[in-house]
Amino acid sequence: MTESPFRAKPDSAPFNGATRLPAKRDEELSHPTAEALPLEQTEATQTPAPAPVHHSAPAEATRETTGLRSDYPDFLDQFADWDAPDEHEAGALQAGAPVTPQLLRPRPLEPTSGPRRWVHAMTGGLINLGPSAAQLREQERMARIQRPLRGAHVTTYLCLKGGITKTTTCIGTALTAAQYRPEAVVAGDFNPDAGDLAERVTGREGLAGVNQLAQHVDSVTSIGDLSRYLYSEGRLTVLPGEPDPKLGESLTSAQFNAVIEILSSYYSSIHVDAGTGITHPIMPGILARTDTLVVPAAYSITGAKRAYETLAWLRSNGFGRLASSAIVALTERDLVSREVDKNAVLAMFEGIPVVKVPADRHLADGAQVHLEQMQPRTREAFAEIAALIADRYPA
Numbered sequence: 001m002t003e004s005p006f007r008a009k010p011d012s013a014p015f016n017g018a019t020r021l022p023a024k025r026d027e028e029l030s031h032p033t034a035e036a037l038p039l040e041q042t043e044a045t046q047t048p049a050p051a052p053v054h055h056s057a058p059a060e061a062t063r064e065t066t067g068l069r070s071d072y073p074d075f076l077d078q079f080a081d082w083d084a085p086d087e088h089e090a091g092a093l094q095a096g097a098p099v100t101p102q103l104l105r106p107r108p109l110e111p112t113s114g115p116r117r118w119v120h121a122m123t124g125g126l127i128n129l130g131p132s133a134a135q136l137r138e139q140e141r142m143a144r145i146q147r148p149l150r151g152a153h154v155t156t157y158l159c160l161k162g163g164i165t166k167t168t169t170c171i172g173t174a175l176t177a178a179q180y181r182p183e184a185v186v187a188g189d190f191n192p193d194a195g196d197l198a199e200r201v202t203g204r205e206g207l208a209g210v211n212q213l214a215q216h217v218d219s220v221t222s223i224g225d226l227s228r229y230l231y232s233e234g235r236l237t238v239l240p241g242e243p244d245p246k247l248g249e250s251l252t253s254a255q256f257n258a259v260i261e262i263l264s265s266y267y268s269s270i271h272v273d274a275g276t277g278i279t280h281p282i283m284p285g286i287l288a289r290t291d292t293l294v295v296p297a298a299y300s301i302t303g304a305k306r307a308y309e310t311l312a313w314l315r316s317n318g319f320g321r322l323a324s325s326a327i328v329a330l331t332e333r334d335l336v337s338r339e340v341d342k343n344a345v346l347a348m349f350e351g352i353p354v355v356k357v358p359a360d361r362h363l364a365d366g367a368q369v370h371l372e373q374m375q376p377r378t379r380e381a382f383a384e385i386a387a388l389i390a391d392r393y394p395a
Contacts, residue, residue: 109135138380144387145180152264155389156272156290159297160313161306165331166296167197167273169357171369172382173294173389174271175201178236179371180386186230186263187271189241192251192280197273198240202233203368207240213262214255223266239263241273253285260289278313287314292392293322294385297330297349304345311352327388328352329381333359353388357381 110117110128119127157170170187178185189197190210198207209229213220220226230237239259242251263270274286293314297307307328314323328349336342346354360378363369371379 141383141387142180145177145383145390146182147390147393149181149183149268149390149393151394152268152270153291153389153393154260154264154270154272154289155292155294156274156286157294157296158274158278158286158310159295159307160276160278160310161302162193162276164296164298164303164306165329165333165357165363166276167191167195167200168363168369169294169296169329169331169382169385170271170273171197171200172357172363172371172374172378173385175234175236175369175371176379176382176386177269177271177389178234180383181269181390183268184237184266185235185269185271186237186239186267187273188239188259188263189273190251190256190282190286191241191273191275192277192282193275194243195241195273195275198231198238200367200369201236201238202231204231206243207231208243209240210259211242211251213239214251214259217255217258217262220262226262226266237267251282253282253288256282256285257289278310287319287322290322292389293326294389295326295328297328297345297354299330299332299336299340299342299345301340303331304348308348311349325392326352327385328354329357329385330354331357331359333364355381355384355388 114134155173157166157173159166167189174185174187187197187201188210189195191197198209199205209231213226213229230239232238260270260272272286272290274283277283295307295310297303311323311326314320314326330345358375358377358381360375362373362375363378371382374382
C-alpha cells in the first residue's frame, strides 16, 4: 500500500495534544532539571535575563540567546525582519491620518455667467478667470441656506396690515428653502380670514386641511395619516387653511400647538402664514412656538408704519426675542412718490436686517407662484431671506 503523504514521518517529534507543543524527547528527559540539581550548582547555572535582540537578527541567534530549542516550530522566523512602526507612524495610524497622497490637483472654480464664462467657453477652458464676486456671493448664500438643522424650526410671517405681500413672501421663501435644503419643507396657512396660500402654491381652489387636521390630530400616527391633509407642489408641502372665515375663526392656540406638534414630528422646516389680527385667540400660540419672525413691509406710509408697529407691539407684550431677531422683507412694489424718504423708512428698522424684494410682474398677478418665472433679483431676495432664517438655526 502506498504511504499517505499526509501521515507524519516516523522521525518527527510527536506532539502533545493538550498543549499543541512537541513532546520532549528521551534525551531531554535524561538531563536533570533545576529542581534535581544541588543548590550551589543551580545558582551557578542561573544567568541574568538576556538582553533584548533586534528583530532583524537571525532567527537561530535569537533562539540560542533566548533559550528556545532549535527543534521548536520555525513559524516565527517569517516575522524576523519585520520592524515595529516608529512613534510618528503609530500616532498617524491611531489618528486615522490618510496613508495615500492626494493624487488629484484641486480643480479651480469655473465662471457660470457673464464675460468670464464667455472667455472660458471660447478658449475651451484654457483661460479660466475664475468666478466673479457675484458668483462667490451666490455660493456663500447657498451654503448658508443649506446649514444643517437639528429639530424643528418654525418661521412665522406676520404684519398688522393685510395686503402687504405677507403670503407672497412666505411662498417665495418656502419655495426657495424647499429647492435647496435637504429635508422636506412645509408651509401652513393659519390665517383665520380665508387665506389663499395653498391656492397660490398648487393652483387648486377650495383646498382645506388645517381645521380637519386640528380635529383629528390624535388619530395621526404616521406620515401616511398626515398626508391626507397635505398637498405638494414640487418639493414644497402645504397645509391649506380654512376657506370658510367662520370656521377659520374657531381655531384656538391649543389646536395650533397640537397641529405644530404633529408637523414637527415629520418636518424640520416649518413656515407659518399668520393672519393680521394679533389679538386673535390663535396668535398667542403662534408667537409662543415661533423661532424666527419675518415682517413684510413696504415703502408706503401705511406699509412702513404697520411693520414698525408690529415690532413695537411684540417688544411691549413679552415677545422681545422675536422683535430683536426679526427679518424685514421690504417689498418695492408700491409706486410711491418722491416725497417719501426711502432712507427714513430704512432707518425705522435700524439694527434689523432688511431684504429688499423688487417689484415683480409674476407676483403682482396673484396667481400660482413659480420660482423660475420670477426675475433673477426677486429670486435672489427670497434666497437671502431663506439664508437669514438658516443663520438663526441652533449651532
